Amino acid sequence: MPKQLLLVDGRPILERSIALFVEHPAIDEIIVALPPDLAEDPPAYLVANSKPIRVIRGGMRRQDSVANAFAEVDPRCELVVVHDAARPFATADLVSRTIAAAAECGAAVAAIRARDTVKRVQGPAEAGRHDGSQGPAEAGRHADVTVTETIPRETIYLAQTPQAFQRGVLRDALALAEPGSEATDEAALAERMGHPVRIVEGEPSNIKITTPDDVPSAELIARRSQPKPARTGRAGTGYDLHRLVPGRRLMIGGVEIPSDRGPLGHSDGDVVCHAVVDAMLGAVGLGDIGRHFPDTDPHWKDAAGLDLLARAVELVRAGGFEVGNVDVTVVLEAPKIKAFVDPMRAAMAGTLGIAVDRVSIKGKTNEGVDAVGRGEAIAAHAIALLRQP
Ligand code: MG
Numbered sequence: 001m002p003k004q005l006l007l008v009d010g011r012p013i014l015e016r017s018i019a020l021f022v023e024h025p026a027i028d029e030i031i032v033a034l035p036p037d038l039a040e041d042p043p044a045y046l047v048a049n050s051k052p053i054r055v056i057r058g059g060m061r062r063q064d065s066v067a068n069a070f071a072e073v074d075p076r077c078e079l080v081v082v083h084d085a086a087r088p089f090a091t092a093d094l095v096s097r098t099i100a101a102a103a104e105c106g107a108a109v110a111a112i113r114a115r116d117t118v119k120r121v122q123g124p125a126e127a128g129r130h131d132g133s134q135g136p137a138e139a140g141r142h143a144d145v146t147v148t149e150t151i152p153r154e155t156i157y158l159a160q161t162p163q164a165f166q167r168g169v170l171r172d173a174l175a176l177a178e179p180g181s182e183a184t185d186e187a188a189l190a191e192r193m194g195h196p197v198r199i200v201e202g203e204p205s206n207i208k209i210t211t212p213d214d215v216p217s218a219e220l221i222a223r224r225s226q227p228k229p230a231r232t233g234r235a236g237t238g239y240d241l242h243r244l245v246p247g248r249r250l251m252i253g254g255v256e257i258p259s260d261r262g263p264l265g266h267s268d269g270d271v272v273c274h275a276v277v278d279a280m281l282g283a284v285g286l287g288d289i290g291r292h293f294p295d296t297d298p299h300w301k302d303a304a305g306l307d308l309l310a311r312a313v314e315l316v317r318a319g320g321f322e323v324g325n326v327d328v329t330v331v332l333e334a335p336k337i338k339a340f341v342d343p344m345r346a347a348m349a350g351t352l353g354i355a356v357d358r359v360s361i362k363g364k365t366n367e368g369v370d371a372v373g374r375g376e377a378i379a380a381h382a383i384a385l386l387r388q389p
Contacts, residue, residue, distance in 0.1 A: 002038055003210055004085045009222035013209055015045045016088030016222075022051050024092050026099055027081070031072045033058035033065035063177045066186055070174055073167070079103060081164045082186050089221050090206045095162050101198045102164035107173075109163045109187040110202035114156035120149040160202040163187050169195055234321060234386045236282030240274035240289075241372075241379040252330060252337060252378070253344025253361055254306040254351065259335050263378055266295035270305025271380035272344065272361060276326050277312040279384035284319040309351045321386040325358040328382040333375040337363040 004014040014032075021027045029052040034042065042055045054072055058065035066082055073080055079102055081095065094110055101108035123145035163186050165173070173189035183189045187197045205221045207214065244250075248262030253272040263269025277289050286292070292315065293300045293308055300308070316323065326348070330337060337344075341361050349356040366373035 002035055004034065004038070005043070006209060006212065006215060008088065008209065008215060008218045011222075012043070013088045013218075014085045015043070017083065017085045017090075018045060018049075018053070020088070020090060020092065020095065021081075021083070022049055022053075024095050026096065027051065028077065029054070029074055031056060031069040032085070033069045061182055063174065063183050063186070063189065067174045067177070070170060078167060079164055080167055080170050081162045082170075083161045083163075084208060086208045086210055087161055087206050088209070088218075089203070089225060090160070090162060091203060094200070094203055094206065098162045098164045098200045101200050102166060105196055105198040106166045106169045107164070107187060107190040107195055107197040108200050109185070109197055110160040110200045110206065111157035112160065112202040112204060112206075114153050114158055117153055118151040118156050119147045120151055121145050122148050157199055158202075159185055159187060160206050160208075161185070165190065232388055233324065234283040236279040236284070236384050236386070238275040238278030238280075238282060238289075238382040238384070239380070240271040240278065241377050242269040242271055243377050244375065250335075250378075251305060252332075252340065253328070254304070254309075254347035255340050255343045257335060257337060257340050261375075267293070267300055267303040267308065268305055269378075271378050272328050272330055272348070272382070273305025273309045275328060275380040275382035276348070276384060277308050279326065279382040280312045280316050280323065280386065283384050283386045284316055284321055286315055286319065306347060306351045309348065313352060316386060320388060322389045323352050323354050323358075324385040324387045325354070325360070326352065326382060326384045327360040327362075328380055329362045329364055331364050331366050331372050331379040331381075333365050333368070333373055 005012045008016065018030065018032065021030050031054045032042075032046060033056050036057045039055050039057045046053050046055050056068055056072055059068055070080065079099055081099060083090065090110070098108050098110050165186065169190055170186060173186060173193055173195070176193050177183055177189055183192075190197050205225065207218065207221065209215065209218050242263030242265050244261040245264045246261050248264060248269065250257045250259035250262040251268045251270040254270065263271065274289055281288055281292065289308065292311070293303065313323065341363065344361050345356050345359045348361070349359045352359065368374070371377050372379050
């Protein structure tokens with residue numbers, strides 16, 4: 001299996017790497033250089049996508065693949081980002097920072113500080129590097145390898161991708177790549193032509209997966225970087241109506257409003273509190289106000305609306321939720337409640353334990369229509385949004 005198709009947590013490395021750029025807002029098009037066999041018959045996620053993706057045949061060396069891909073870049077494109085398909089865990093933030101640095105400096109490379117002490121050596125391994133042999137140096141040959149220098153760790157960075165370039169810089173750098181000489185990355189070519197290359201702080205989890213041995217640690221990173229499930233919000237609605245009769249206090253949203261009439265009821269008849277209580281109970285699926293505060297129970301006789309609301313807050317919390325916001329419409333012909341809206345919001349917010357700007361109360365009349373319009377009743381409609389803390 002080509003290493004690009006190795007599965008990490010059930011998803012091919014290549015698909016993960018492509019998704020990073022498909023989802024990145026600064027990227028306009030994606031050109032994927034693949035081994036010829038794979039390029040002939042690319043996987044579906046390279047064919048159907050929300051951004052233009054072109055699949056091309058890669059070359060023998062890394063720089064040939066990049067040159068082939070670069071030849072396909074839209075001429076209007078200002079910056080080119082080069083990324084190893086084998087680094088599926090680079091974040092959008094790293095891509096953004098690399099692009100920003102390249103826009104400023106012309107060339108930028110993600111890299112992390114060396115943590116280990118770095119030794120320059122001589123002997124068979126060093127010679128091996130020059131004859132192009134790579135990979136795990138044959139263990140036996142290490143017997144003859146000796147240290148010639150310890151390089152100050154502070155001056156060492158380990159290059160990753162993404163690497164980003166202004167278009168002209170990458171064009172010139174690739175033109176410089178001589179046949180027969182291998183550049184391990186494009187930044188090295190830019191350096192070779194004397195162009196400054198800026199370091200962008202890379203990410204330790206941005207590992208390169210090149211063999212099946214790398215897959216177990218990749219699996220750990222994949223699981224750790226999985227987005228947490230979105231916190232669930234729950235909405236509920238509530239409605240209440242009380243007859244208005246002489247000789248009762250008019251309590252609305254926990255505030256007494258001067259009036260010759262007030263709501264008839266077992267409790268204080270505060271329609272705003274009652275509608276919000278029902279909305280909250282509805283959101284958590286706990287039934288309605290009558291179930292928790294029955295009007296047959298003397299305990300709730302003349303109960304203040306705010307007290308019922310406080311009890312509803314406890315029920316909601318016990319259900320694992322907190323109040324996000326509430327919005328209420330009061331329907332009342334007279335008196336006008338406008339001057340009392342802010343005190344009501346403050347009282348409700350205090351009881352709900354949320355900021356005042358999360359409590360909205362609006363007053364309306366019923367335009368003289370129906371019982372409410374004739375001043376025989378007061379009504380309220382409410383919605384409550386609850387969320388998991
Ligand atoms: Mg009521």
